[in-house]
Amino acid sequence: MHVDMNAFFAAVEQQSSPALRGRPIAVTGSEQRSVILTASYEARAFGVKTGMTRFEAFERCPQLVLVPANNRLYTHVSTEIMAMLQDYTPLVEVFSIDEAFLDLSGSLRLFNGAERIAYLIKSRIRARFGITCSVGIAPNKLLAKLASEQNKPDGLTVFRPAEIPALLEKMPIQELCGVGRRLGRQLQGLGILTCGQLARFPLAVLRRKYGLVGDKLQAMARGLDPSPVVPAERSAPIKSVGHSRTLRDDLVDRQAICAFLLQLAEMVGRRARRYQVSGRVVTLTVRYANFATLSRQQVQGDYLAGSEDIYRASMQILDNLVLDQPVRLLGVRLSDLRFKTGQLPLFPAERRQYLLTEARDCVNDRYGDFTVMFGSLLEQRGKGSHVISPAWRPQGVRNVAVQ
């Protein structure tokens, strides 16, 4: 089963503010240069879509109401919904903040079938949160996700094994999870528009063009997906931690760029320490005013998790760059991660630094980002993070004990 909340952020906002109900609204980031994150169905009727600029959105729907994103609220609602899903099977895979897969193989008899489970889930979510979801039921994840897409909002779609070949025959390839804009266009160029056509296409040609992806594409077109539903406790460990931000104004001043990098490094370091990981590779991303984007990475001599260390590493990368245009976005990412032992450093200076960082994290976890911060960032106050992350991970983000 695939469960997909309908217009999640917008629906939560409409539910918590009755004045917004029935009106075209769109949730955006808090900054000027942000895009539409989610539009309510009333707004979608005007053509307002995720990813649009505010300007575009207003062009299509002048009476649109913009609502700044309330990340905490969405995370809270999501966490409760995901917990509720556990009532029907322990095998729940949180796919994003508003989507989950459930393996119901072992629960069908107990609840008298998958459709009844879908009914229970839908009515409980509606009663508790006042929002709707679309549910897809099928023999595997790929098909369940396809099924949930078929009927929105508030849908329930079952793909029975016998009907699947006929369904796939006419299914547009763009619907497949893994075929985006680019790939979709390329396949169209090959005369492939439907899953049926993709399934019959010579595999050798797909392989030559796409390598392993070619094999996967054809398997998907045939409705094959062997991947299991992976619950959080068995999911692969995180592989990288990063933070990036489009600046309010394009920057040329190197000092201002450095100050921003320090902020980013602190956000990355905080999350790395919360996850109890350190990383050996630091990547700096720069997007220029003309949208040209470059990234430079550097392997460090040691595994890092301290904000200052991450900052120093990203500064070193920056020093080797000639910035030939105003900078629009900066990003810092830490990868090649390993789990930390959590051991106190041996030498006094490092030990002091470690304890200082720990104390700072503790205060900032409790009173908010950048409550205790480097003096050099005083002027940046109030420009901190209001980041939305639809790719939010359930485990380890909150409630990590800091003694």
Place this chain on the structure above:
DNA sequence: TCTGGGGTCCTAGGACCC
């Protein structure tokens, strides 16, 4: 009036070693 942010995976090329 322009075009978000957090991730994963894949590819291709070069350096280097034996």
Place this chain on the structure above:
DNA sequence: TCTGGGGTCCTAGGACCC
């Protein structure tokens, strides 16, 4: 008097998901 081949590590970029 001529440039093989396998393996690993590193780097940059891009497609894709939400």
